[in-house]
Amino acid sequence: MPQPQPAGFNRKSPIQGRAKQTVATILEATARILTEEGSERLTTNHLARRAGFSIGTIYQYFPNREAIVLALVERQRAEVERRVKAVLAGGEDAGPEARIAQIVRTLHQAFAVHRAPQRRLVQALLRLAATQGIPTPPDTVARAIFTIWRDAKGGRAPGESDVFVLTQSLFETLRQATLQSSPLLGTVDFEEALLRMVFGCLRGASQS
Amino acid sequence: MPQPQPAGFNRKSPIQGRAKQTVATILEATARILTEEGSERLTTNHLARRAGFSIGTIYQYFPNREAIVLALVERQRAEVERRVKAVLAGGEDAGPEARIAQIVRTLHQAFAVHRAPQRRLVQALLRLAATQGIPTPPDTVARAIFTIWRDAKGGRAPGESDVFVLTQSLFETLRQATLQSSPLLGTVDFEEALLRMVFGCLRGASQS
Amino acid sequence: MPQPQPAGFNRKSPIQGRAKQTVATILEATARILTEEGSERLTTNHLARRAGFSIGTIYQYFPNREAIVLALVERQRAEVERRVKAVLAGGEDAGPEARIAQIVRTLHQAFAVHRAPQRRLVQALLRLAATQGIPTPPDTVARAIFTIWRDAKGGRAPGESDVFVLTQSLFETLRQATLQSSPLLGTVDFEEALLRMVFGCLRGASQS
Amino acid sequence: MPQPQPAGFNRKSPIQGRAKQTVATILEATARILTEEGSERLTTNHLARRAGFSIGTIYQYFPNREAIVLALVERQRAEVERRVKAVLAGGEDAGPEARIAQIVRTLHQAFAVHRAPQRRLVQALLRLAATQGIPTPPDTVARAIFTIWRDAKGGRAPGESDVFVLTQSLFETLRQATLQSSPLLGTVDFEEALLRMVFGCLRGASQS
DNA sequence: CATGAATGAGAATTCATTCAT
DNA sequence: TATGAATGAATTCTCATTCAT
Known part of the structure; x- marks a missing residue:
């Protein structure tokens, strides 16, 4: 300057x-x-x-107040996206279960912020997002998970509903845990339960 | 009286x-x-x-504006609770899968309101609920589902995390579908995807 | 009844x-x-x-809210008046200084209410009285004091101003002490200072 | 600046x-x-x-409505203080009685505003001051008067009660005269009566 | 580009009082 | 007489946004 x-x-x-x-x-x-x-x-x-x-x-x-919040949300979202992409890119040689577990862990960690200030920020943004017209989480993550699974296990292609349910179940459960400051957030137990839910969706979708 | x-x-x-x-x-x-x-x-x-x-x-x-909205939300919530209870009470003789499917269907129908006005009301209430201090959905439904499953299939008792994940995945997926006016809402496809997710959670939880 | x-x-x-x-x-x-x-x-x-x-x-x-407060003030005022009258009536044989001291003491005691509730009431009424059109303290007390003094000591009759100054100095000092919850209220010191002020007014008025 | x-x-x-x-x-x-x-x-x-x-x-x-009134009251109060200070500063060579008389005259003039508008303003402010948490008159004036008197006449130091009684008797009598729009306000008679009250307090306090 | 004084529609809430029952 | 539901003018205060300097 x-x-x-x-x-x-x-x-x-x-x-x-x-x-x-x-x-x-x-x-x-x-x-x-x-x-x-x-x-x-x-x-x-x-x-x-x-x-x-x-x-x-x-x-x-x-241009207006809303745009400021939006920009902040976008910054946060981009950060999460960046991390997930990194996981998707790397670890091509690991097994499908391991890779999916890694994705879920990454998301979990993105939400399970422990330092109070950062956590309050995430909460505030999530709450504002509910009020304003803020974009929903992309289904790219869910699609990627389905792809990894099918590439390894085969089975039919997931339908719209499968993608939607997986996306929402994953992100919204994490979102709610964060908003409620749930003590489960960040625990191994919670992550495993999440993972079971994900695998449940995958198995169900490819079989039926 | x-x-x-x-x-x-x-x-x-x-x-x-x-x-x-x-x-x-x-x-x-x-x-x-x-x-x-x-x-x-x-x-x-x-x-x-x-x-x-x-x-x-x-x-x-x-006493204030918020209380009015709260009263309305409560009215709506009570209605859903009433319906779920009715299902839980009846159909004791059906198989566990059928009974669980029935519960999911009931919830689905409660959210999948088709008449536009009623739907807009549900949306508005859900959005307001996010802003105000409105109680989260009770985990009674998820617990009931787990109980039905274990009574029939056995397996270990679900942990806190299992209950939380099932509750949130179920209610929040429905909530989001409603808020986004998703065309999936009300379709058989969507209900089946939901059901697969639920059974995935159940199987996963009782096995691992 | x-x-x-x-x-x-x-x-x-x-x-x-x-x-x-x-x-x-x-x-x-x-x-x-x-x-x-x-x-x-x-x-x-x-x-x-x-x-x-x-x-x-x-x-x-x-007829309206104000009238209620007024009635309460009146009740309180009447009580003070009653007490002062009792003093004026009795003790005819005591010396003028003693009788005047007795009047001042009576007033002092009327304002120096020590039990918190009663005190708060007096404070509240005084404060409301300032807002609403509430009658000022009567000059009968001041006049009575001047009369007692002149009957014993002679001197010229007090003017309007003398009566006004004595009335206000006496009542308002007590009123302010009450409103401010002054710790002086109720002490011998305070009463003596009041008394000196009163005698100062009397001496001054009759001499000049 | x-x-x-x-x-x-x-x-x-x-x-x-x-x-x-x-x-x-x-x-x-x-x-x-x-x-x-x-x-x-x-x-x-x-x-x-x-x-x-x-x-x-x-x-x-x-910040709020009250603050506006407060600012106005403060402006008025500062003006009176300024005038009294000017008197206290000047006239060091005059006799104590004369100086005290000058102080009382200054206060009297500050309250005895004759032009109707200005007078109504003073009244309104006094009335509002009673409702809101507005500071009581400072005892600096009374203390100054006592000091002038003792420097010339000797005698014991005034107690808390003496200062309080003089402060309140002086200011509150003037305040009440103003609030009641008393015709005495501004007359020589009234000022003399006030002065007698003040000297009474002084004499009494230093003797006893 | 930067400033910050000014805007003003509009929000929630209060409370003395009336009047049909 | 007693009731208490209903009234509604009026109040304080907020805050996103504009625009002259």
Whole structure:
């Protein structure tokens, strides 16, 4: 972010860089409020103050309040997606059960955040997501799981309903455990129960 | 307050009767707004107008806005509970699979409301429930299912995690299908997928 | 308050008796609320509930809310007046200083209520009196004091201003001490300081 | 924020200036309402309208309605304090009686406002002060009077009670005279009676 | 680009009082 | 007389958003 520059040279890039930095600062402040003060204190004015900008600046980067929350949710979602993809990519040589177990473990860990602040953030986002028009979890994970299973075990292709049920059962159970701050979250027991449910869906779907 | 009474005497105390009628009218108006106009129009003033009472009357019967929604949710919840109980009570002679299938079907039907207005109401209530401090679905249904299964098949007792996963997978999948107005809702396919998930949980839990 | 009476005889009296009882109950409930819950909870509806009557009944006996408070203030004022009169009547043979000291002591004791509930009531009434159009303390006490002094010591008659200053200095100092829950209230020190002030007014007035 | 500045530079930061101006306008409007319409018309909406701002602006500068009144009371109180301090500072060479008389005269004049509007404002503020948690008059004035007296006449130090009684007798008598719109207020007679009361307190306190 | 003063529709809630029964 | 359901004007305060500087 150099101030004095060769005149007329590449003026855009540093500015874009600053913009990116500003957006990041705003999102960070949003996360901090959600974490430390609760979603009802997430007003645009308060956010501006905590971010160290004026409200006007906030509106320079986001069209409205909702967009800010959406951006934060998206950031979180992308992080989970990234992790799952990493698992899908790696470990091609492991057995199907092991790979599926790994996927479930990854998701579990993404939700089972233990440090209180981070956890409160995830909770707040999940709660806001319910109110606003926030995209549902993608069925890519469920589809990937079905694919791994079929590639190894064969059986018929899963129907729409199978994918839907698996996606929702997996994500929503984790979501609810998080929202309720369930003590089960993070335990081996819980993960195993989840896994049994997943395998139940798989076996059922391919047999019937 | 005995139910069967000498004819011609079957009249509630007029005062209590009026009050009960008023409460019913208020709840009906609430449902109508949620159904026809959306939850963001559910303001106390607007509700009063649509109910045909003054705002003061609303507050004579409910301590605050939230309580009204809560009452409506409770009404709905009680209805589902009633239906599930009926299933649990009857059909003692059918096989375990049949009985469990019946329970799942009942739940499915409770969520798969087809008449648009009623459906919008259920959606609105589910969405409001997420915001407000509304009780999570009871695990009684999941426990009942496990009991039916074990009574017939034996196996180890389900753990906390098993119950939690089954409860959430079942209710949340239905909840999400409803919220998303999924076209799967109400189809045989969907019900079967649900059922496979349930049996997967049961088999997994009793074996491992 | 006899219930069964010779038929057709003096029907008014028992009814008046009941009315008096009702009014008393209402005032008592008012005092209780002021004492136990604070003046901001003194709403007509709440008062009715605590008095065990319906609001309608309250309005049968008082034209409006203000009148209830006024009646209570009046009751309290009458009590103080009664006590001062008793002092003025008795002790004719004591010296003027002693008699005046007795009057001041009586007033002091009337305000220096030590039992918390009673004290809160006096405070609440004083505060309400400030808001509503409630009569100021009568100057009869000040006049009586001046008379006692002149009868013994001679000097010129007190002017309007002298009476006003003495009345206000005396009552308002006590009022403020009560409102502020001053620890001085009730002490010998405080009473002596008050007395010095009173004698200062008297000496000054008769000399100049 | 230096007071004397190079001419032509004596301008507050435009931003602070606007804010200060707005606050002043709001307080002025508050005073105008209290003066012309009475305290029961001092609602936030009405105030906003009369101030020529939107209601939101009012709340940008004051956290709630009470704070507005408080600010006005404070302004008034500061003015009286300023005047009394000026008297205390000046006239060091005059005799103690003369200086005390000057203090009493200053207070008297502060309360004896003759122009009707200003007077109604003082009344309204005094009345509101009784309702809200507004600070009682400071005992600095009474202490100063005692000090002047003792420096000249000697005698024992005044006790807590002496200070309290003098403070309250002085301020509350003036307050009541103002609230009751007493015709005595502003007369020589009244001031003399006040002065006699004050000297009575002084003499009594130092002797006994 | 940044600022932040100003906006104002609209939300929830209160409570003295009335009046049909 | 007594009741208490119903009234509804009025109040305080919030907060997303705009726009002149």
